Amino acid sequence: MSTLIVNIKELVQIRNSVVKKVSGKDMKTLPSLKNAYLRIEDGLIQDFGAMEHLREKSADTIIDAKGKIVLPAWCDSHTHIVYAGNREGEFIDRINGLSYEEIAEKGGGILNSAKKLQASSEEELYQQASKRLEEVMALGTGAIEIKSGYGLNVNAELKMLRVIKKLAKHYPITVKSTFLGAHAFPAEYKNNKEAYIDLIIFKMLPQIAKEHLADFIDVFCETGYFSVAQTERILMAAQSYGLVPKIHVNQFTSIGGVQVGIKHHALSVDHLEVLDTNDLIALQGSDTMPVALPSCSYFLGIPYTPARKLIDSGLPLALASDYNPGSTPSGNMNFVLSTACIKMKMTPEEAINAATLNGAYAMGLADTHGSITKGKKANLIITKEIPSYGFLPYAFGSHLIDTVLIAGEQV
Ligand code: NIG
Numbered sequence: 280m281s282t283l284i285v286n287i288k289e290l291v292q293i294r295n296s297v298v299k300k301v302s303g304k305d306m307k308t309l310p311s312l313k314n315a316y317l318r319i320e321d322g323l324i325q326d327f328g329a330m331e332h333l334r335e336k337s338a339d340t341i342i343d344a345k346g347k348i349v350l351p352a353w354c355d356s357h358t359h360i361v362y363a364g365n366r367e368g369e370f371i372d373r374i375n376g377l378s379y380e381e382i383a384e385k386g387g388g389i390l391n392s393a394k395k396l397q398a399s400s401e402e403e404l405y406q407q408a409s410k411r412l413e414e415v416m417a418l419g420t421g422a423i424e425i426k427s428g429y430g431l432n433v434n435a436e437l438k439m440l441r442v443i444k445k446l447a448k449h450y451p452i453t454v455k456s457t458f459l460g461a462h463a464f465p466a467e468y469k470n471n472k473e474a475y476i477d478l479i480i481f482k483m484l485p486q487i488a489k490e491h492l493a494d495f496i497d498v499f500c501e502t503g504y505f506s507v508a509q510t511e512r513i514l515m516a517a518q519s520y521g522l523v524p525k526i527h528v529n530q531f532t533s534i535g536g537v538q539v540g541i542k543h544h545a546l547s548v549d550h551l552e553v554l555d556t557n558d559l560i561a562l563q564g565s566d567t568m569p570v571a572l573p574s575c576s577y578f579l580g581i582p583y584t585p586a587r588k589l590i591d592s593g594l595p596l597a598l599a600s601d602y603n604p605g606s607t608p609s610g611n612m613n614f615v616l617s618t619a620c621i622k623m624k625m626t627p628e629e630a631i632n633a634a635t636l637n638g639a640y641a642m643g644l645a646d647t648h649g650s651i652t653k654g655k656k657a658n659l660i661i662t663k664e665i666p667s668y669g670f671l672p673y674a675f676g677s678h679l680i681d682t683v684l685i686a687g688e689q690v
């Protein structure tokens with residue numbers, strides 16, 4: 280199967296060789312080509328170039344992208360899209376003045392989602408999560424990481440991970456799976472937290488490894504959730520099964536989560552709404568990708584990750600949605616892009632680099648996703664007719680995508 284896209288107004292994020300991640304000042308550069316073509320063969324980018332150099336003009340499918348921009352599909356490296364029901368009630372509670380932390384203390388929050396998830400069948404969960412996955416694919420997401428973490432017991436955590444595996448099998452989108460058993464302490468372990476960690480280490484992890492259900496290990500390292508020492512214990516146990524850390528840190532407080540992540544070679548440290556100088560210093564020279572989740576800040580009304588501080592000190596930054604029922608009931612990466620530009624003062628070039636190449640890096644997909652590079656997956660966004668790529672974050676809330684291709688196939 281071959282597809283040829285012709286007359287592309289601007290082909291964005293072209294990289295002639297694999298670039299693993301973009302950092303600091305380089306994030307301001309977004310290589311592109313005007314009046315371009317792109318050829319897809321068997322789901323991969325086979326060739327691209329200027330229209331005047333197009334030789335082979337036949338293909339099974341030809342798409343005319345006159346006036347339209349083509350860019351790599353979004354790489355959303357942080358989501359929790361497998362969940363049951365919603366938490367609209369807590370949304371109203373917050374409107375009426377309660378904080379996210381206060382709701383969690385009353386047994387709402389993650390434990391509320393866990394109760395709903397435990398009562399749902401694998402099939403029900405799959406149906407609900409498929410709808411969310413289809414929605415974000417249509418919004419331009421071509422690769423996604425999905426976490427467990429609303430099960431909080433052996434059966435329910437395994438159930439979530441099996442749903443993720445099934446989604447990966449049935450949809451063309453690339454899916455990476457993360458085990459987040461350490462998302463919250465179940466009520467029955469409130470006074471015996473180490474016993475829950477034992478359950479994660481001795482009951483959940485061996486079964487997950489046996490069934491190959493996860494690529495990554497995550498922990499919500501936060502005041503009132505998992506301490507740095509508990510996080511470290513879990514990371515070390517998971518690493519013995521080959522799971523790479525990608526962890527929730529510094530959402531509300533800076534307690535050393537960044538440092539423990541880096542110490543254990545985390546692929547990414549995510550949230551970072553609260554970032555002190557020591558965190559910034561720790562990130563320097565590490566291979567760990569900082570990940571910002573601006574839709575979460577927007578929804579909860581908490582500070583935005585200080586993107587300027589990170590990027591201006593030479594660090595890379597990735598953007599992801601955090602799609603989940605409690606803090607971010609949206610997986611729209613176009614909104615993430617706009618919010619990063621508007622609220623975090625990232626330029627459109629920085630935001631696009633963060634949502635494509637750096638997002639791919641943050642889920643171990645830099646060799647195959649995140650840029651227009653020969654041999655990479657043909658995961659592409661074709662916009663409607665728009666003046667420039669900067670118009671995407673500028674015209675926030677508008678639906679500017681015409682077509683999404685995943686592995687060369689139209690979504
Ligand atoms: O990334 N912070 C931890 N986990 C999720 C929210 C979980 C929830 O409220 O359901 C997050 O924001």
Ligand code: FE
Nearest residue numbers: 357359527601
């Ligand atoms: Fe999250």
